Amino acid sequence: xxxxxxxxxxxxxxxxxxxxxxxxxxxxxxxxxxxxxxxxxxxxxxxxxxxxxxxxxxxxxxxxxxxxxxxxxxxxxxxxxxxxxxxxxxxxxxxxxxxxxxxxxxxxxxxxxxxxxxxxxxxxxxxxxxxxxxxxxxxxxxxxxxxxxxxxxxxxxxxxxxxxxxxxxxxxxxxxxxxxxxxxxxxxxxxxxxxxxxxxxxxxxxxxxxxxxxxxxxxxxxxxxxxxxxxxxxxxxxxxxxxxxxxxxxxxxxxxxxxxxxxxxxxxxxxxxxxxxxxxxxxxxxxxxxxxxxxxxxxxxxxxxxxxxxxxxxxxxx
Amino acid sequence: xxxxxxxxxxxxxxxxxxxxxxxxxxxxxxxxxxxxxxxxxxxxxxxxxxxxxxxxxxxxxxxxxxxxxxxxxxxxxxxxxxxxxxxxxxxxxxxxxxxxxxxxxxxxxxxxxxxxxxxxxxxxxxxxxxxxxxxxxxxxxxxxxxxxxxxxxxxxxxxxxxxxxxxxxxxxxxxxxxxxxxxxxxxxxxxxxxxxxxxxxxxxxxxxxxxxxxxxxxxxxxxxxxxxxxxxxxxxxxxxxxxxxxxxxxxxxxxxxxxxxxxxxxxxxxxxxxxxxxxxxxxxxxxxxxxxxxxxxxxxxxxxxxxxxxxxxxxxxx
Numbered sequence: 001x002x003x004x005x006x007x008x009x010x011x012x013x014x015x016x017x018x019x020x021x022x023x024x025x026x027x028x029x030x031x032x033x034x035x036x037x038x039x040x041x042x043x044x045x046x047x048x049x050x051x052x053x054x055x056x057x058x059x060x061x062x063x064x065x066x067x068x069x070x071x072x073x074x075x076x077x078x079x080x081x082x083x084x085x086x087x088x089x090x091x092x093x094x095x096x097x098x099x100x101x102x103x104x105x106x107x108x109x110x111x112x113x114x115x116x117x118x119x120x121x122x123x124x125x126x127x128x129x130x131x132x133x134x135x136x137x138x139x140x141x142x143x144x145x146x147x148x149x150x151x152x153x154x155x156x157x158x159x160x161x162x163x164x165x166x167x168x169x170x171x172x173x174x175x176x177x178x179x180x181x182x183x184x185x186x187x188x189x190x191x192x193x194x195x196x197x198x199x200x201x202x203x204x205x206x207x208x209x210x211x212x213x214x215x216x217x218x219x220x221x222x223x224x225x226x227x228x229x230x231x232x233x234x235x236x237x238x239x240x241x242x243x244x245x246x247x248x249x250x251x252x253x254x255x256x257x258x259x260x261x262x263x264x265x266x267x268x269x270x271x272x273x274x275x276x277x278x279x280x281x282x283x284x285x286x287x288x289x290x291x292x293x294x295x296x297x298x299x300x301x302x303x304x305x306x307x308x309x310x311x312x313x314x315x316x317x318x
Numbered sequence: 319x320x321x322x323x324x325x326x327x328x329x330x331x332x333x334x335x336x337x338x339x340x341x342x343x344x345x346x347x348x349x350x351x352x353x354x355x356x357x358x359x360x361x362x363x364x365x366x367x368x369x370x371x372x373x374x375x376x377x378x379x380x381x382x383x384x385x386x387x388x389x390x391x392x393x394x395x396x397x398x399x400x401x402x403x404x405x406x407x408x409x410x411x412x413x414x415x416x417x418x419x420x421x422x423x424x425x426x427x428x429x430x431x432x433x434x435x436x437x438x439x440x441x442x443x444x445x446x447x448x449x450x451x452x453x454x455x456x457x458x459x460x461x462x463x464x465x466x467x468x469x470x471x472x473x474x475x476x477x478x479x480x481x482x483x484x485x486x487x488x489x490x491x492x493x494x495x496x497x498x499x500x501x502x503x504x505x506x507x508x509x510x511x512x513x514x515x516x517x518x519x520x521x522x523x524x525x526x527x528x529x530x531x532x533x534x535x536x537x538x539x540x541x542x543x544x545x546x547x548x549x550x551x552x553x554x555x556x557x558x559x560x561x562x563x564x565x566x567x568x569x570x571x572x573x574x575x576x577x578x579x580x581x582x583x584x585x586x587x588x589x590x591x592x593x594x595x596x597x598x599x600x601x602x603x604x605x606x607x608x609x610x611x612x613x614x615x616x617x618x619x620x621x622x623x624x625x626x627x628x629x630x631x632x633x634x635x636x
Contacts, residue, residue: 155574253480256473
């Protein structure tokens with residue numbers, strides 16, 4: 001009998017990664033290609049089809065492809081549509097899963113990238129033995145995937161887990177979504193950059209970061225500066241962790257999870273972020289939850305991480 | 319064949335209500351008795367046993383009792399224990415469900431009162447056709463019961479849904495739980511009373527409420543004053559609704575429910591609370607959720623409401 005595999009797709013605003021993955025998380029073949037998010041959607045479909053044939057061709061006689069799992073921004077699990085995704089010129093509603101189903105003639109399931117990250121941890125990562133947990137992706141924005149009793153929390157319209165848009169303060173920072181004070185305007189790579197600029201305004205202390213303009217400064221620079229002892233960069237991580245920890249205490253009050261797992265660019269700073277986050281969370285945890293929730297870093301990681309998550313989605317839901 | 323019924327018990331800090339309820343929510347017999355929360359736990363068990371025999375006796379030959387459902391403060395669903403409940407002198411951990419099981423020789427299931435309220439709405443109330451919703455009980459404190467895909471959200475330790483203790487502001491009002499700024503210190507009968515005292519400090523305007531001391535003032539007086547046009551009382555409801563609406567927008571971002579249902583003493587003021595809450599929630603709702611969530615008042619109500627919820631728990635879980 002042929003080996004059963006699925007196609008996992010991580011669709012990002014810049015690049016798309018696709019890989020053939022078996023039930024144990026072994027990646028048989030992998031390719032990365034330009035998403036062409038600013039061209040027409042059919043251009044993407046053509047590229048995907050070519051890449052699919054190229055990576056699956058050599059294994060044609062050895063594998064049986066069960067289906068396709070996709071992680072992408074703003075995807076509705078129930079319809080498979082991508083809805084109002086920033087950074088894409090594919091229209092208000094893109095029939096992502098239906099169109100790929102038609103193109104590749106395989107069953108397709110899709111959800112947003114944070115949900116995919118959560119499934120990746122549950123099937124192949126640090127949450128393999130867990131029943132109730134949340135994964136937060138701290139990248140350009142903040143996404144969250146929440147697992148209840150080993151099932152993705154989807155909600156009535158397949159849109160649950162928008163923790164990036166819970167409110168930190170009513171009169172807070174302007175968000176892409178049109179609201180003010182959303183969590184992701186503070187806790188994300190973009191958020192910490194905004195915090196650095198606020199602190200350069202508030203403080204008198206010197207900082208290497210004062211030498212960069214807003215376009216130049218990125219998350220890596222801030223993390224490196226903090227590791228080098230720069231006072232503004234260090235305070236920015238403390239500020240970020242404080243806000244994150246407060247909101248994690250809320251998350252725990254809602255869900256009573258056994259763990260919260262952090263992943264994404266902001267976590268490259270590791271303890272710089274983890275320590276203030278843990279302190280802030282512990283300080284605000286409702287007594288009944290104290291000592292019952294672990295704060296962890298993702299164990300999936302690596303170039304294939306999101307493809308593994310997308311594959312996990314296919315294995316779980318097809 | 320005998321008619322199948324369950325015993326529903328609503329255990330409160332002052333009174334306990336018990337009733338025999340059939341599958342359609344018909345209450346065959348009902349009694350209320352003093353909980354004796356400040357005496358030993360076995361005293362309660364004796365009373366319960368007597369009441370049980372008294373209400374079930376007349377039906378002995380016509381009914382078959384399937385089991386017992388209990389709603390009580392701070393109950394862990396998985397163990398049936400009541401854990402560190404304020405207002406009770408029954409010890410740190412009270413083996414509520416196990417002891418009642420032994421006393422009445424029936425299967426017993428127990429959870430906290432807000433979860434019971436949510437099941438009551440789902441089985442006998444306004445949420446009969448709903449799959450994903452939350453019920454908030456706005457009484458002395460604030461409880462929440464959250465239903466995901468027609469199942470109670472329980473969490474890893476059976477303690478999920480502690481929305482009363484999400485944080486409104488880090489330096490906020492002192493809470494019974496030892497934290498500061500918990501939602502229930504603002505949004506509850508006790509919360510609105512505290513708000514009235516804050517507004518009497520902040521404002522110069524006259525108010526009938528200035529004639530009452532802190533012990534005298536209760537929720538009914540504040541609601542009546544607001545209905546009569548009292549400026550402090552009216553502002554107190556607006557203030558309360560504003561905070562509640564902001565946190566409901568967060569709840570929607572986490573859970574993507576189809577409805578949020580409010581119940582408890584604070585909701586007797588109806589539109590005084592609902593209108594500012596709805597406005598505040600709408601203003602902070604993440605775009606994808608706009609128009610997708612309804613804010614409703616409980617439809618169960620009446621003297622038997624919590625007993626019906628406890629019966630629903632038994633029907634669902636035994």
